[in-house]
Amino acid sequence: MPGKIEKDSVTGTETTGHEWDGIRELNTPLPKWWVYVWIASIVWGIGYMLVYPSVPYGPGYFHGLLGYSSRSHVAHEVAEVDAKRDIYMKKIAAQPFSAIEKNPQLMQVAETAGAITFAENCQPCHGQGGEGRLGYPALAAGAWIWGGTLPAIRQTITYGIRSGDPQARDSQMPPFGKSGMLNAGQIQQVASFVWSKFYGHPTKGEDIAPGAKIFAANCAVCHGPQGQGNPAFGAPRLASHVHLYGDFRASIVRQVTDPRMGVMPNWNKRLDPATIKAVAIYVHDLGGGQ
Amino acid sequence: MSRVHERRVQLEKDLGGDHLYASRVRVYSKAVKGKMRRIKWAVLAFCLTVYYLLPWLRWDRGPGRPTQAVLLDVASRRYYFFGLEFWPQDIYLLTGTLIVAAVALFLVTSLFGRVWCGYACPQTVWTDLFMWFEREIEGDRNERMKRDAGPLGFDKLWRKTAKHAVWLFTAFWTGGAWIMYFADAPTITREFWTGTAPVAAYFFIGLFTFTTYALAGWGREQVCTYMCPWPRFQSAMLDEQSLTTTYQAWRGEPRARGKRDPGARPAGDCVDCAACYSACPMGIDIRDGIQLECINCGLCIDACDHVMAITGRPKGLIAWDTLADQKAKQEGRSLAFRWLRPRTMIYFGALAIAGTVMLVALLLRAPIAMDAEHDRAPLFVPLPDGGLRNGYTLNLTNRTQRAAPFVLTVRGLPGAVLADGTAPQERHTALTLPVVADSIADFRVLVITPPNAPHAARWPITFVLRDPATGDETTYAAAFFGPAAAAGGGR
Numbered sequence: 128m129p130g131k132i133e134k135d136s137v138t139g140t141e142t143t144g145h146e147w148d149g150i151r152e153l154n155t156p157l158p159k160w161w162v163y164v165w166i167a168s169i170v171w172g173i174g175y176m177l178v179y180p181s182v183p184y185g186p187g188y189f190h191g192l193l194g195y196s197s198r199s200h201v202a203h204e205v206a207e208v209d210a211k212r213d214i215y216m217k218k219i220a221a222q223p224f225s226a227i228e229k230n231p232q233l234m235q236v237a238e239t240a241g242a243i244t245f246a247e248n249c250q251p252c253h254g255q256g257g258e259g260r261l262g263y264p265a266l267a268a269g270a271w272i273w274g275g276t277l278p279a280i281r282q283t284i285t286y287g288i289r290s291g292d293p294q295a296r297d298s299q300m301p302p303f304g305k306s307g308m309l310n311a312g313q314i315q316q317v318a319s320f321v322w323s324k325f326y327g328h329p330t331k332g333e334d335i336a337p338g339a340k341i342f343a344a345n346c347a348v349c350h351g352p353q354g355q356g357n358p359a360f361g362a363p364r365l366a367s368h369v370h371l372y373g374d375f376r377a378s379i380v381r382q383v384t385d386p387r388m389g390v391m392p393n394w395n396k397r398l399d400p401a402t403i404k405a406v407a408i409y410v411h412d413l414g415g416g417q
Numbered sequence: 418m419s420r421v422h423e424r425r426v427q428l429e430k431d432l433g434g435d436h437l438y439a440s441r442v443r444v445y446s447k448a449v450k451g452k453m454r455r456i457k458w459a460v461l462a463f464c465l466t467v468y469y470l471l472p473w474l475r476w477d478r479g480p481g482r483p484t485q486a487v488l489l490d491v492a493s494r495r496y497y498f499f500g501l502e503f504w505p506q507d508i509y510l511l512t513g514t515l516i517v518a519a520v521a522l523f524l525v526t527s528l529f530g531r532v533w534c535g536y537a538c539p540q541t542v543w544t545d546l547f548m549w550f551e552r553e554i555e556g557d558r559n560e561r562m563k564r565d566a567g568p569l570g571f572d573k574l575w576r577k578t579a580k581h582a583v584w585l586f587t588a589f590w591t592g593g594a595w596i597m598y599f600a601d602a603p604t605i606t607r608e609f610w611t612g613t614a615p616v617a618a619y620f621f622i623g624l625f626t627f628t629t630y631a632l633a634g635w636g637r638e639q640v641c642t643y644m645c646p647w648p649r650f651q652s653a654m655l656d657e658q659s660l661t662t663t664y665q666a667w668r669g670e671p672r673a674r675g676k677r678d679p680g681a682r683p684a685g686d687c688v689d690c691a692a693c694y695s696a697c698p699m700g701i702d703i704r705d706g707i708q709l710e711c712i713n714c715g716l717c718i719d720a721c722d723h724v725m726a727i728t729g730r731p732k733g734l735i736a737w738d739t740l741a742d743q744k745a746k747q748e749g750r751s752l753a754f755r756w757l758r759p760r761t762m763i764y765f766g767a768l769a770i771a772g773t774v775m776l777v778a779l780l781l782r783a784p785i786a787m788d789a790e791h792d793r794a795p796l797f798v799p800l801p802d803g804g805l806r807n808g809y810t811l812n813l814t815n816r817t818q819r820a821a822p823f824v825l826t827v828r829g830l831p832g833a834v835l836a837d838g839t840a841p842q843e844r845h846t847a848l849t850l851p852v853v854a855d856s857i858a859d860f861r862v863l864v865i866t867p868p869n870a871p872h873a874a875r876w877p878i879t880f881v882l883r884d885p886a887t888g889d890e891t892t893y894a895a896a897f898f899g900p901a902a903a904a905g906g907g908r
Contacts, residue, residue, distance in 0.1 A: 159441065414798060
């Protein structure tokens with residue numbers, strides 16, 4: 128502190144006594160109440176450190192007198208939300224689809240729960256919006272293999288397809304080529320027929336009559352005389368523009384010779400019945416539901 | 418002793434005692450009478466009347482609607498201002514209003530200095546009101562100074578207690594009026610006194626009671642000088658042509674007390690009577706020239722005019738004047754006040770443009786609005802029959818006070834039909850999407866093309882939304898996506 132008060136001759140204000148290269152600093156002090164607020168903030172800070180987690184030491188940290196922890200706070204809030212959600216999920220589990228569909232609130236919960244569950248579990252194969260991909264059915268298109276009603280979708284999700292679950296949906300496409308039931312020529316003939324008649328790609332100057340005959344004798348029993356398919360056996364609809372293995376003639380030949388048959392896991396081991404119902408509602412409302 | 422001198426003495430005392438910080442010098446402003454004081458009372462009465470009574474004004478908006486003329490309904494996100502209703506989407510109108518207010522403040526400041534601070538700022542209005550209570554209870558300047566310097570006795574005790582009680586009551590009333598802007602006034606009043614009001618109501622009444630009491634009772638000029646940013650940059654709006662409260666140094670100096678004897682040393686009109694700085698609510702001496710602390714309230718003008726009348730000199734030793742005119746007067750000339758200067762014209766131009774834009778924006782607010790968001794994935798869905806489907810989430814706004822049976826159609830895509838996302842099997846050429854009164858609703862809408870329809874990777878389409886009841890219509894330019902190759906092509 129300056130021993131003697133020195134005044135600046137121009138302004139008449141006291142200086143602090145500090146001088147740099149002949150420039151002296153004027154003393155224009157802060158108001159006192161400002162300092163008191165600052166001190167009060169420090170006192171508040173000490174109190175805050177006492178009641179809330181603050182000082183770390185070696186293996187742990189001081190937990191504070193209130194014992195607050197952001198982790199348990201989150202856990203508590205999650206539990207609260209779970210309890211709230213549970214009210215609706217119980218209703219979804221208990222009510223039939225027809226009743227849920229009439230309740231906008233339950234539908235909203237189901238759609239949301241379904242969307243989240245779908246994104247976590249179904250999206251890797253069926254695509255983000257259920258658009259499907261080669262070998263994985265398109266759910267949004269309405270080209271259902273095992274049926275697109277709400278109960279049918281729930282059945283498929285719950286027990287899966289060829290999943291090993293006792294109640295799984297199961298069917299076999301016979302390996303017509305590999306087992307020798309049809310020879311290579313016959314397979315080409317039936318492929319030409321399906322490609323032209325059902326896939327909608329007219330073949331030039333090719334006689335599809337022999338293929339039609341082979342189809343009627345071997346395929347129509349499951350796929351239908353008009354190629355309309357049969358959801359009861361999971362026989363895909365052939366008269367369509369959406370095909371499980373793509374819009375390729377080679378795929379038809381491959382499926383007749385040595386068929387690929389996909390597997391869908393049974394989700395009853397991983398998801399509870401209410402969540403499965405929610406996913407069924409979400410999938411149904413992607414745009415292809417029946 | 419002048420105020421400035423008092424402060425100097427205080428500073429020296431503080432520094433001598435090794436204090437790093439300055440004590441506050443209490444301001445004991447003296448009551449004055451005069452024109453400026455009357456104007457200040459009138460503005461104060463007007464502002465406080467509007468503030469306290471406006472929430473009680475009723476406005477009929479029809480059944481089931483709020484009946485309060487001015488109401489900021491946070492819970493349902495609506496702001497009612499007489500016949501107008503604002504949505505959160507109208508935030509740009511608030512932004513615009515703030516811009517208009519700021520430019521208007523710049524304009525007024527460049528013309529008349531800090532009159533906002535001196536007359537209309539809430540800090541000034543409530544401080545003035547609290548000072549009036551103080552004078553009524555504790556007496557005027559000299560009496561208050563004497564009592565404060567004296568020991569604590571019964572007289573001092575009851576007067577101080579009464580003053581703080583009146584302050585707290587006024588502060589409480591102020592906080593109470595504040596929350597009435599956010600809830601129906603009669604309802605919240607009843608709820609408040611029966612203890613059933615929301616916790617937030619009690620909290621905010623408490624908060625505003627405290628801030629009013631602390632800022633108007635205790636903070637006062639400290640708020641204006643140290644807390645408010647406005648005085649720090651108001652000098653950017655002022656120039657030598659702005660009207661400010663000015664001490665006419667050319668005729669006042671040299672100041673001297675006592676009678677003006679013909680034979681004595683020549684003296685100016687200022688008799689150094691202390692009337693000007695005794696009246697100042699900011700505790701400054703206007704004779705030091707234009708300064709940061711001055712709020713341009715003009716109370717020193719009234720105080721000085723009174724003294725000039727007694728001494729028989731012309732009024733206006735302290736007067737509204739410009740710095741340029743001061744200089745001219747010193748040279749024996751006089752300048753007229755210049756309303757039109759580049760600075761004021763720029764501010765006025767900006768004000769006119771901003772005001773017009775805001776008015777047009779307000780008048781052209783549409784009662785119907787639509788936004789469409791295309792599905793992220795998949796962009797398109799090929800259908801078993803060979804057609805294509807795109808999904809959209811439509812966000813429809815109905816700002817009218819009745820249910821709107823909106824009808825949606827799509828243009829630009831030959832043969833396209835629409836379907837409600839919840840019933841995709843039912844196809845429509847025009848889709849009815851009802852939205853209840855005064856609300857926004859989301860719909861998932863599917864657009865479906867017939868088999869083998871022409872399409873492109875990106876096909877521009879237009880959604881048309883119509884309110885058949887009013888004929889209002891709005892459109893949204895969207896896109897319909899498909900595979901790059903033509904549909905149905907062979908491979």
